[in-house]
Amino acid sequence: MSEHAGRDPRRWWVLVVLCLSLMVLVIDTTVLNVAIPSLMTDLGATPSDIQWIINAYVLVYAGLLLTTGNLSDRYGRRRLLVLGLAVFGGASLLATLATQPWHLISARALMGVGGAMLMPSTLSILITTFEDDERRKAMAAWSVVATVGVIGGPTLGGFLIERFSWNSVFLLNVPVAVIAIVAAYALMPERRGPERSLDPLGVLLSTVGLTALVYVVIEAPQQGVNLPVAVIAAVALGGFALWERRTPHPMLPLELFRSRDFTGASFSILLMSFGIGAVMLMLTQYLQFVLGYGATQAGLGLLPYALAATVFNYVGVALGQKVSNRTLVVVGLAVMAVSFAGLAMTGGYWSMFASMLVMGAGGGLAGPAAYTTLMGAVPVERAGAGSALNDTVQQVGMALSIAVLGSVLAGVYTARMPHSAPAAARESIGQAVVLGDPAVLAAARDAFGAAMSLGSWVGVACSLAAAALAMAVLRRTAPAPAPAPAREDSEVTG
Structure with missing residues (x-):
């Protein structure tokens, strides 16, 4: 039998569509970080408004993921992908029309609905399209796009904000969503799990x-x-x-948690997401408010992370043929702990540059191996639900990170600011920049540096805890290959 017999000849084009769809989501999530100064100035957004502009999306997205993942298994993964792109693109268009903070908060919540439809489908379609011998390579490409999007968001967003306005960062989503919808219908077969009751x-x-x-x-x-x-x-x-x-007919078969790989990967991803969740928000503010970079410079300043992660994603693919996922996860998380320690002691851009290179290397090794381990423990016919659980774990970790570390950062910052400083400047460094008083701004930069150092030490602790958990719980050897998707899923023409 030919090596490719029974495989979808369009599978690598399908991967392109999935990566394009994923890029829309990831860029939008991070692009807001460089838009914060513009939102404060143009919309009059307070720090509380900014938090809800970010968290309205997370709240709706995390709440709906398990539901939409199961709906994709029942009604079709391509169908949910396309619906999600349509809702996300339409909500992005509404966001460009916002004139008050609450307008943007509402649009972001609607974008969360679209994102919840879209995200589980990307990973579940990948898992059911590629067989075991190609899945790790496809997963690495998916992960690279996610990583590049994390950095590409601030970089592209900074370019657009400096030349146009904050509205343009949302308008960008619309044509990309349209292209992804057309490509999905042209290139992607419909797949769904076995018929089951809701x-x-x-x-x-x-x-x-x-x-x-x-x-x-x-x-x-x-x-x-x-x-x-x-x-x-x-x-x-x-x-x-x-x-x-x-x-x-459960939405989430709880027996999955009896699998050491599933449980260990889930909690490792949770801790990893908690450790890294607020980092990009923290670093983009550090670059803009402390080092005085413009929006485009701040985005470009984060590129070392993306470059290192891209390279080490594919290093991980090669190593995955020789060592276990557990080894890659543990080593990658330990490397990330080293990078957080470097950030805690950073004294300018070049020390931050080195830490980001190390962080990208660790994330490139640990992330894809952890996701592959988790999805490898999920029956192929429940790929949508498994992908949704993976996304839910990450989003809960990110929400915890932004909420808890964000509060810690704000508390340390305020405590380190002189009592004589204006109340607004003591509330956030962004307000100190807006006030423009050199003495207050100097104090704010010192206070933010101290807050970022403490937040980075929390990242060290989370990365080491995740590494210890992976070492203790994940199996030493890789799981046996999953059954071929065709035996489990049904494919619908058109």
């Missing part, structure tokens, strides 16, 4: 529980724990777990 109670409980959980996490550092919402989260998620054990 789980409406599971949908309700998971959506309410995850949304309430992320809300509590976001609000707790500033407002304290909202006890009624925390109770709702606990009751809904507890009820979801009990229901999923009893229903014949």
Whole structure:
């Protein structure tokens, strides 16, 4: 039999469409970091507004992921991908029309709906399109796009903001979404899992529980724990777990957590996401507000991370033929811990440059191996649900990071600012820059440097904890190859 017999000849073009779709999401998530000064000036956004412009997306996105992942398995992964692109692109167009912070917050929430439809489909289609011997290479390409998008967002966003306005960073999503939709229909077959009944109670409980959980996490550092919402989260998620054990057609088969690879990879990704979640937000502010870089310079200043991660993604592919995923995850996370320690002691751009190179190398080794391990433990017919869980874990980690580390950064910054400084300048370094007082700005830069150092040490702790967890829980050897997707999934013509 030919090596390629039974394989979709369009599979590498399908990967291109998936990467293009992923790029839309990732760039949009990070592009806001360089738009913060413009949003404060043009929309009059307060630090609280900025947090909700970022978190409105996270709140809706995380709450819907499990639901949309299951819907993609039932109704078609390409269908959910296209719907997600359409909603995301349309919401991006609405965002360009915002004249008040709440307009932009509402548009970002709608973008979260589109993102929740889109994101699980990208990884589940990848898993069901590529067989085991090609899957690691495809996963590396997917991961490279995610990494490049993280840096490409600030770089491209800075270029657009300096030449046009903050609106342009959202307008960029529209043509890319249109191109991805056309390409999806032209190149991608429809795939879905076996026919199964919907789980409406599971949908309700998971959506309410995850949304309430992320809300509590976001609000707790500033407002304290909202006890009624925390109770709702606990009751809904507890009820979801009990229901999923009893229903014949669960959204999330809880027996997956009996797999050491699935559980170990999930919690390693959670800790890794927590450690790195606020880093790009922190570094873009450091470059702009402390080092005085323009928006484009700040974006370009983050390129070392993307370049190193791109190279080491493919180094990881080569090493993955000889060493286990566990080894790659543990080594990569340990390398990331070293990079965070370097950031904690950074004294300017070039020391930050070196730390970003090291961080990119560690992330390039650990990330794809962790995602491959998690998805390798998921039955192919539940690829949408498995991908959604992977995304949910990352988003909860990111939300925790932005909320907790964001609060720590703000608290340290305020504590280190002189009491004689204006109240607005003591609240955020962005406000200190707007005020323009040289003495206040110098104090703000010192205070932000101290806050960033503490945040980086938290990143060290999270990376080491994730490495220890991976070492203890993940299996020493790679799992056996998954069954060929064609035996599990149905493919729909057109």
